[in-house]
Amino acid sequence: MKTVYLDNNATTMVAPEVLEAMLPYFGELYGNPSSMHSFGGQIARQIQQARQQAADLIGATPGEIIFTSCGTESDNAAIRSALSVNPGKRHIVTSRVEHPAVKALCAQLAREGCRVTELPVDGNGLLDMEQYEKSLTPDTAVVSLMWANNETGVVFPVEEAAALADQRSILFHTDAVQAAGKIPIDMEKNTIHMLSISGHKLHAPKGIGVLYVRRGTRFSPFMIGGHQEKERRGGTENTASIVGLGKACELAAARLKVENSGVRRLRDKLEQELLARVPNCRVNGDHRQRLPNTTNISFEFVEGEGILLMMDEFGICASSGSACTSGSLQPSHVLRAMGIPYTMAHGSIRFSLSVYNTEQEIDFVIEKLPPIIERLRGMSPYWQGSDQVCATQ
Amino acid sequence: MWEYTDKVKEHFLNPRNVGEVENPDGMAEVGSIACGDALKLTFKLDENKRIKEAKFKTFGCASAIASSSALTEIVKGMTLEEAQKVTNQDIASYLGGLPQEKMHCSVLGQQALEKAIENYRGQPVKDSGEKIICECFGVTDREIEKAVRENNLRTVEEVTNYTKAGGGCGNCHEAIEGIIARVLQDAKPAGRPRLSNIQKIRMIEETLEHEIRPSLKHDGGDIELIDVVGNRVLVATRGACATCKAADITLKQFVETKLRELVWPELTVEEVVP
Numbered sequence A: 001m002k003t004v005y006l007d008n009n010a011t012t013m014v015a016p017e018v019l020e021a022m023l024p025y026f027g028e029l030y031g032n033p034s035s036m037h038s039f040g041g042q043i044a045r046q047i048q049q050a051r052q053q054a055a056d057l058i059g060a061t062p063g064e065i066i067f068t069s070c071g072t073e074s075d076n077a078a079i080r081s082a083l084s085v086n087p088g089k090r091h092i093v094t095s096r097v098e099h100p101a102v103k104a105l106c107a108q109l110a111r112e113g114c115r116v117t118e119l120p121v122d123g124n125g126l127l128d129m130e131q132y133e134k135s136l137t138p139d140t141a142v143v144s145l146m147w148a149n150n151e152t153g154v155v156f157p158v159e160e161a162a163a164l165a166d167q168r169s170i171l172f173h174t175d176a177v178q179a180a181g182k183i184p185i186d187m188e189k190n191t192i193h194m195l196s197i198s199g200h201k202l203h204a205p206k207g208i209g210v211l212y213v214r215r216g217t218r219f220s221p222f223m224i225g226g227h228q229e230k231e232r233r234g235g236t237e238n239t240a241s242i243v244g245l246g247k248a249c250e251l252a253a254a255r256l257k258v259e260n261s262g263v264r265r266l267r268d269k270l271e272q273e274l275l276a277r278v279p280n281c282r283v284n285g286d287h288r289q290r291l292p293n294t295t296n297i298s299f300e301f302v303e304g305e306g307i308l309l310m311m312d313e314f315g316i317c318a319s320s321g322s323a324c325t326s327g328s329l330q331p332s333h334v335l336r337a338m339g340i341p342y343t344m345a346h347g348s349i350r351f352s353l354s355v356y357n358t359e360q361e362i363d364f365v366i367e368k369l370p371p372i373i374e375r376l377r378g379m380s381p382y383w384q385g386s387d388q389v390c391a392t393q
Numbered sequence B: 001m002w003e004y005t006d007k008v009k010e011h012f013l014n015p016r017n018v019g020e021v022e023n024p025d026g027m028a029e030v031g032s033i034a035c036g037d038a039l040k041l042t043f044k045l046d047e048n049k050r051i052k053e054a055k056f057k058t059f060g061c062a063s064a065i066a067s068s069s070a071l072t073e074i075v076k077g078m079t080l081e082e083a084q085k086v087t088n089q090d091i092a093s094y095l096g097g098l099p100q101e102k103m104h105c106s107v108l109g110q111q112a113l114e115k116a117i118e119n120y121r122g123q124p125v126k127d128s129g130e131k132i133i134c135e136c137f138g139v140t141d142r143e144i145e146k147a148v149r150e151n152n153l154r155t156v157e158e159v160t161n162y163t164k165a166g167g168g169c170g171n172c173h174e175a176i177e178g179i180i181a182r183v184l185q186d187a188k189p190a191g192r193p194r195l196s197n198i199q200k201i202r203m204i205e206e207t208l209e210h211e212i213r214p215s216l217k218h219d220g221g222d223i224e225l226i227d228v229v230g231n232r233v234l235v236a237t238r239g240a241c242a243t244c245k246a247a248d249i250t251l252k253q254f255v256e257t258k259l260r261e262l263v264w265p266e267l268t269v270e271e272v273v274p
Helices: A016-026 A038-057 A071-084 A100-111 A129-135 A158-167 A239-277 A304-312 A333-337 A359-379 B006-013 B062-075 B080-084 B088-094 B100-121 B141-151 B156-163 B173-187 B197-218 B239-243 B247-262
Strands: A065-068 A091-095 A115-119 A140-144 A171-175 A194-198 A209-213 A281-283 A294-299 A348-352 B026-032 B037-045 B051-059 B132-134 B221-229 B232-238 B268-271
Touching (some): A016 A239, A071 A140, A071 A171, A071 A209, A091 A100, A115 A129, A129 A158, A239 A359, A304 A348, B037 B062, B088 B100, B232 B247
Parallel strands (some): A140 A171
Antiparallel strands (some): B221 B232
């Protein structure tokens, strides 16, 4: 059975070019880039190239790129550093819809004595910028707002938010794990101090990430050890993955146009066809301020896990914000923060595309999914037929 | 991804008895859409008061649908007295087990069955003395108590897995701990611990030796243990007892009373010819 992979916000396929670039570093090129001999030294040059490639993707300079083990490490390093370099300040501003890497960390910091403001979002997943501005206080050490939401694809105006923080000399961090490679990012044109990227969300392997730290920003390392990464992140470099990430960043920069034309077109087609063919469903999140690859659709009166498992029978991969799939007993914190009614939240499915998806795959999903929803609704005690008035539309 | 058994997957993909029975004898709706799963169960009895037909409609995950399907298959052909004895463990076992975090799906099925039977009998659907413990999922003290007792639950996490109680805001964790402690305490004086056969035989022999034989010997009689079959203690009498007309009375009144008192309250003593 062919796999139709529409779960690219969870992880992505390693691009063949990336794999090819990495392979020598598992073989003959095993040197340590810190060594004095040229056998190791040649690896350092490759890492330097990867640093340049990562910098180019986001309009940064190589010196501003720190390689880490993942997006979560980058988030932890950034926020803990901001608190560490501002010992007198104990307030953090973030949002209710952050990824657990930021959300759970902030909850931990609250237990450690910090004051955390979690900004609410509206029904479309958007921030109230006035409320944001009011939340900034002289005690605020750091703001951490995601660039794009992993579940809905909703994009926050982080550049505007960063400018407001900068005016008050407050450090600004953004989790750009979902944004990098999908929408243009140019660090020359904003005042964001720190930014997190994860390799495996843009066709590099798992286990590699980037923390961008703007030149001139005080930084206190999270991982203490050797002098690697200019003493900002100890530990022998993950050479193969760094080289792979560099290649992936280069590919992503070249494919940004396709992402925003071809991928967007397929996403829109999937979304519009499903909305047209299935009654009582809706798209969660603002339609305009959204990543080009993501759609989060709620199918009323059915439960997400059932939809996923029935799609799995056809090799279709997606994810759900329902309680049964969230690992807790409640639907996703993002959908709850947006006030999505329970009848909708439990039946939410996220499709996230990549440049590797084809028109045939999208047509296949458009053909297979409507009967699945109909079948599950036939078992649901709440479904009274398609003339049922949808309470939420 | 959940580790579902093949049987769970099979009942999810090909559920039995989906729908609603026409003019049902018993009907129940449990759960709610806010909680993430809900089940509507209907059944009809035949002329012998056995369940002829049972159907379900379920909103929920794969294991909730499979549990509902299993439930309707299990109860078909049962009398209501038999159906009343079906536990959530029976539903889970029928499916070859459920992941711990999904046991609440089997509990939901059992609750629907219980309420549908109450509905048929015209009994009150909710005991007025019940108190909501978990506000997030609307779980009552009686529901938690039942799950704790029938599934031998010991921690709040287990209670959450089986009933969902405590899986939301967490404010009720202390109350759940209180219920677990109460059930544990109630469980203790619930009769003597069960004896294994070997323990039982050993205790009977000891009682005969130290408590009974000395008295009989005093009157020139004796008693011998021949066998123990379940709670039947088979003995043979000797000496004066064997010919004594009062032997029957001795056996019943003296020996049996002593054995019931000191070994097991359900023992009966029978005399056999050696």
